[in-house]
Amino acid sequence: MLPLLSGRIQTRLFLLALAGSLVTLLLAPLLPGPVKDHFLVLGAVALFGVGWELVYHLLMQFRWEKDWPTLFGLVTAVPEGLVVWLALRPEPLAFCLHFGAVWLAVWLLANGPMRVPFLRWRFRGGRLL
Amino acid sequence: MGATGDLTPELLARSVWSDEDMAAYEIPFKDVPFITIGGGIGSFVTVDYLRIAGVPASDIAVLSNIGHPWQTYEYLTRVSQIPRAERIRSDSSSRPDNIWGFPSYALTEAWRDKSVKHLLNVLTEPVFADFWTPRAGTVFEGLEREAARIGYQDMLVKCAVRMVRRREAGGYFVVGSPEGGPKRVVYRARYVHIAVGYPGLRFLPDLQHFRERYGDYEHVVNAYEPHEHVYEFLKTRPGTVIVRGSGIVASRVLQRLIDDREAHGLGTRIVHIFRTYVDGPHGPVFMRRRGGHGWAYQGFNYPKSVWGGQLKAQMRRLEGAERAALYKKMGGSGANTPWRRKWQRQLAAGRAGGWYETRKGTVDSVVPGAHGQLVSTVGGEEIRSNYIIDCTGLEADIAESRVLADLLEHGGAGRNPLGRLDVERHFEVRGTASGKGAVYASGTATLGGYFPGVDTFLGLQIAAQEIADDLARRGFCRRIGPVRSTAQWVRWLLNRPI
Ligand SMILES: Cc1cc2nc3c(=O)[nH]c(=O)nc-3n(C[C@H](O)[C@H](O)[C@H](O)COP(=O)(O)OP(=O)(O)OC[C@H]3O[C@@H](n4cnc5c(N)ncnc54)[C@H](O)[C@@H]3O)c2cc1C
Numbered sequence: 001m002l003p004l005l006s007g008r009i010q011t012r013l014f015l016l017a018l019a020g021s022l023v024t025l026l027l028a029p030l031l032p033g034p035v036k037d038h039f040l041v042l043g044a045v046a047l048f049g050v051g052w053e054l055v056y057h058l059l060m061q062f063r064w065e066k067d068w069p070t071l072f073g074l075v076t077a078v079p080e081g082l083v084v085w086l087a088l089r090p091e092p093l094a095f096c097l098h099f100g101a102v103w104l105a106v107w108l109l110a111n112g113p114m115r116v117p118f119l120r121w122r123f124r125g126g127r128l129l
Numbered sequence: 130m131g132a133t134g135d136l137t138p139e140l141l142a143r144s145v146w147s148d149e150d151m152a153a154y155e156i157p158f159k160d161v162p163f164i165t166i167g168g169g170i171g172s173f174v175t176v177d178y179l180r181i182a183g184v185p186a187s188d189i190a191v192l193s194n195i196g197h198p199w200q201t202y203e204y205l206t207r208v209s210q211i212p213r214a215e216r217i218r219s220d221s222s223s224r225p226d227n228i229w230g231f232p233s234y235a236l237t238e239a240w241r242d243k244s245v246k247h248l249l250n251v252l253t254e255p256v257f258a259d260f261w262t263p264r265a266g267t268v269f270e271g272l273e274r275e276a277a278r279i280g281y282q283d284m285l286v287k288c289a290v291r292m293v294r295r296r297e298a299g300g301y302f303v304v305g306s307p308e309g310g311p312k313r314v315v316y317r318a319r320y321v322h323i324a325v326g327y328p329g330l331r332f333l334p335d336l337q338h339f340r341e342r343y344g345d346y347e348h349v350v351n352a353y354e355p356h357e358h359v360y361e362f363l364k365t366r367p368g369t370v371i372v373r374g375s376g377i378v379a380s381r382v383l384q385r386l387i388d389d390r391e392a393h394g395l396g397t398r399i400v401h402i403f404r405t406y407v408d409g410p411h412g413p414v415f416m417r418r419r420g421g422h423g424w425a426y427q428g429f430n431y432p433k434s435v436w437g438g439q440l441k442a443q444m445r446r447l448e449g450a451e452r453a454a455l456y457k458k459m460g461g462s463g464a465n466t467p468w469r470r471k472w473q474r475q476l477a478a479g480r481a482g483g484w485y486e487t488r489k490g491t492v493d494s495v496v497p498g499a500h501g502q503l504v505s506t507v508g509g510e511e512i513r514s515n516y517i518i519d520c521t522g523l524e525a526d527i528a529e530s531r532v533l534a535d536l537l538e539h540g541g542a543g544r545n546p547l548g549r550l551d552v553e554r555h556f557e558v559r560g561t562a563s564g565k566g567a568v569y570a571s572g573t574a575t576l577g578g579y580f581p582g583v584d585t586f587l588g589l590q591i592a593a594q595e596i597a598d599d600l601a602r603r604g605f606c607r608r609i610g611p612v613r614s615t616a617q618w619v620r621w622l623l624n625r626p627i
Contacts, residue, residue: 002438064418064427066434070252112222112231116618117611119229122222123437123591 001110002067003060007126008053011114014128015106016046023102031094038098044084045102052080070111077103136304136313144539145563147297151315158315161190162605164303164322166290166532168193169201170586171324171572173272173281174225175593180279180627181228181617182597182606190316191285192305198281199272201326205523206265209352210381213266218377218467219429221251221261223587226271228594229618230587234263237271259469260428278626288314292535293321299564320605322596323558323570324589325532329525330354333373336519339495339503348503349495352378352520359516360389367396371505371512373492374520375403375424376464380472382518383485387475390484399485400512402505405463406489416458419468422476423487426468431459435582436591445554445579453546456581464521488512527574536561540568547577554579555599556592565603569596 001007020042028035056076060068081099085092115122134155140146151158163179165172168191176189195201211217222230232240235247250261276282288305291313296302300319307314332340336349350356352374362368363386370386372379383399390397407420419426434440440459447455466472479485490508498504498513505512527549528534536542536550541560545551551559552575561568571592573584582588601608609617620627 002434002436002441004438004442007438060439061415062417064412064416065255065432066439067432069254069256071254071256074252112233112236115222115229115231117615119609119614120594122230123441123594125438125442 001114001122001126003057004125004127005053005057007124008057009050010128011110011121011126012049012053012106013046015109015114016042016049016102019105019109020045020102023105024098027098027101031098032091033094037090041084041088041090041095041098042102044088045080045099048080048083048087052076073107073110074103077107143294144541145295145297146302148317151302156315158302158317159190160317162188162318163320163600164190164192164301164316164318165324166192166293166303166321167324167326167572168195168285169198169324169326169572170225170272171326171589171592172322173198173276174228174586174589175322175324175569175571175596176281176284177226177275177279178228178590178593178597178609179600179606182601182609182613184606186280186283189284190318191281192288192290192303192316193285194287194289194308196285196287197273198276199269203265203269205327205353208355209378210385211265213264213269215265216262217265217268218262219586221263223585223590224271225268225586225590226275227621228590229614229621230590231618234267234271235261238263238267255428260467274624275621278621278624280626286314290532292532293323293540293568294535295540295561295563296566300566301563301568319566320600321566321568323532323536323568323574324572325530325574326572327523327525328527328529328533328574331522331525333492333519333521335492335495336373336517343497345497348501348515349517350519352382352518353523356518359518360385362515363389363395363397364393367398368515369398369400369513371503371514371517372399372401372520373404373517374464374522375405375407375466376520377430377466379464379520380466380469382520384472384475387479387485397484399479400514401485401487402492402507403487403489404491406487418460418465422480423489425460425463425465427460427465428467430465430585431582435459435580436585436587441580441582444581447579449546452579453577456547456577459581524573530574533574536568542568545575545577549577550574552578555595557599567599567603569599571596 024038024042028038031038060066085095165175172191221233221235224230235251239247250258254260288307290305292304294302301321303316303318305314330351330353332351339349340346372382386397386399389395403423406423407425409421410417411420412418432440444455476485488507493506495503495505502513503517542558543551543560550570552570553559556569556571558568558570571589575583600606
C-alpha cells in the first residue's frame with residue numbers, strides 16, 4: 001500500500017482497534033497489572049501515532065517514489081515504542097512483549113491480508129472511508 | 130438498400146446503426162451484454178473482476194486474435210530478452226491472476242521454493258536490496274491457472290475486431306473477422322471494453338529511413354522484433370553493436386550482450402547512444418530522482434505512488450495542461466530503468482575494460498559502410514558497427530489500431546492532453562455513450578488520463594476495478610464488498626472454479 005496521510009491514520013486506527021485489541025485481550029492473562037493498563041498502552045500508540053504519521057508523511061516527501069518501504073513500517077516500532085514507554089513507564093519486559101506483539105500483528109496485516117476484505121484499500125492510499 | 134448480407138460502403142459510412150439496418154442487410158448478430166476487445170492482460174484482468182463480481186461467463190465475450198491472454202506479453206518479453214526464467218519489472222503484489230494481490234508473488238515463490246530468501250528481499254527493498262520482481266514464468270503459470278478457474282476459454286472468440294458502432298436504441302454493434310471461419314461475426318452489446326495493447330512498433334526516424342532506403346532489415350533491428358541472429362553472429366566473431374535507448378529494454382539487451390560476452394569469452398564491443406544523457410541525481414528536493422552514467426533510475430516506469438498513493442490522488446484532480454505538466458515532471462515521457470546491482474556491475478566492468486562506451490547526442494545519419502558495416506554519425510563523429518539495436522519504442526499513434534481509429538472517426542471518442550484516448554476517471558471513453566451503453570478502455574491507449582500507470586498489470590487491474598464498480602452502479606453486476614471479496618478470495622486460494 002502506498003499511503004496518503006489520511007490513509008495512514010485511518011489504517012493505523014482501524015488495525016489498532018481491531019488487531020491491537022485482540023492481541024491485548026489474548027495477552028492480558030500473561031501480563032502483570034490490570035487489563036485497563038494495557039489498553040492504555042494501546043490508546044497511547046494510537047494517539048501518539050497520529051503525530052508520528054505526520055512525521056512519516058513529511059519524511060516520505062523526500063522519496064522520489066512517495067512510498068513507504070515495508071522495512072520502515074517495522075523499524076519505526078523502536079522510536080514509537082520508546083516514546084510510549086517514556087510517557088507511561090509500564091513494566092519494561094511486559095511492555096516489550098505486548099507492544100511488540102501488537103506492532104507485529106498490525107504490520108503483518110497491513111502488508112497483505114488487509115487487501116482481502118478491502119479490495120479498494122491499496123489503491124486509495126490506505127483510506128477505508 | 131440491397132439485402133446483400135454484407136457491410137456495404139453506405140452502412141460503413143454511417144456512425145450509428147439500428148436493428149432495422151441489420152435486418153434489412155440480413156446481417157445476423159449475437160447478443161452478449163459485455164464484450165471485451167483485445168484478449169491480452171487488460172481484457173483478462175477485467176473479465177476476472179467481473180467473473181468474481183458474479184457475472185456469468187455466458188454474459189461475456191472476449192474478442193481477440195490471440196489464443197491465451199499472456200501470448201502477446203510473452204512474445205514481447207521473450208524477444209526483448211526476458212525469457213520465462215528471467216525476472217520482469219513489476220513488483221511482488223502486481224498480480225494479474227489475483228485481484229487482491231495477496232498472497233504476493235514473493236510469498237508464492239517462497240512457499241514453492243521453501244525459502245525465505247524472497248521474503249527477506251521484499252522486507253529490505255528498495256533500501257538494502259533491489260526491488261524483488263517475479264519470474265516471467267511464475268506470472269504465466271498463475272495466469273494459466275486463473276484462466277482455467279474463470280472459464281476464460283469459453284468466453285474467447287478468435288477474431289480480428291474491425292469496429293464498434295453505436296446502436297440507435299442504445300448499446301453497440303461490434304464487428305469482427307474470425308480466423309478461417311465465416312466472413313464476419315457481429316455482436317450486439319450493451320457494454321464494450323477495449324484493451325488492444327500496443328498499436329504497433331515505432332522506429333527511430335533515421336533507422337526507419339535506413340531500413341526503407343537500403344532494404345536492410347537485418348542489421349538495424351528493433352528490440353521488440355526477433356533479433357537472435359545478432360547474438361548468434363557475435364558468437365562467431367567479434368563485432369560492434371550500437372544500442373540506442375535508455376529504458377529497461379536497453380538494460381535487458383545490454384545484459385544479454387554482456388552475459389554472452391562473459392559466458393562465451395566474446396570480444397563484443399558496445400557503443401551506447403543516449404539522446405538525453407543523465408549524469409547524476411536530478412530534480413528539485415521533493416521530486417529528486419537517481420541517475421548517472423546516462424541513465425535515469427527508478428524501480429518502475431513511474432514513481433510507485435502513482436498506483437495508489439499521493440501521486441495517484443494528485444493526478445486524479447488535474448485537467449488539461451496541468452495534467453500534462455505533471456506527467457512530464459514524473460518523467461513519464463523520458464525513459465528510465467531500475468537500478469539493479471547486476472547491471473551496475475556489468476556496465477562498470479565494460480567501462481573499465483573499454484568495451485562499453487557511451488555517447489550523448491542525436492544520430493544525424495546511418496548509412497552502409499564497407500564490409501557490411503553500418504556507419505552512424507553522431508555530432509560529427511562516425512561510429513562503425515555491425516548491428517544497431519533500437520531499444521526506444523513500442524509506442525505508435527493510437528490511430529494505427531483500426532478499432533481505435535474507427536472509434537475516433539465514428540464513435541465520438543477524442544484525444545487527451547498526451548494525444549491518446551480520452552477516458553473518464555472510471556475509464557469510460559469520453560463521448561462514446563450510447564443510450565444506457567458505455568465503452569471503456571484500458572492500457573497504453575489511455576495514457577495521459579487521470580491515472581498514469583495504465584500500461585502495467587496493476588494499472589490494468591485498477592482500471593478493471595473502476596470499470597467493475599461503474600458497471601455495478603449501472604446495475605450490470607454486484608459491487609464486490611468485504612464479505613464477497615473475502616469469500617471469493619478463499620475460493621481463489623482453493624482454486625475453486627467460478
Ligand atoms: C517488454 C515488456 C515488458 C513489460 N513488463 C511489464 C512488467 O514487468 N510489469 C507490468 O506491470 N507491465 C509490464 N509491461 C506492460 C504491460 O503490462 C503489458 O504490455 C501488458 O501485456 C499490457 O496488456 P494489454 O492488454 O494492454 O495489451 P496486450 O497484452 O498486448 O493485449 C492486447 C491484445 O489485443 C490484440 N488486439 C489488438 N487489436 C485487436 C483487434 N482489432 N482485434 C482483436 N485483437 C486485437 C493484440 O493482438 C494483443 O494480443 C511490459 C510491456 C512490455 C512490452
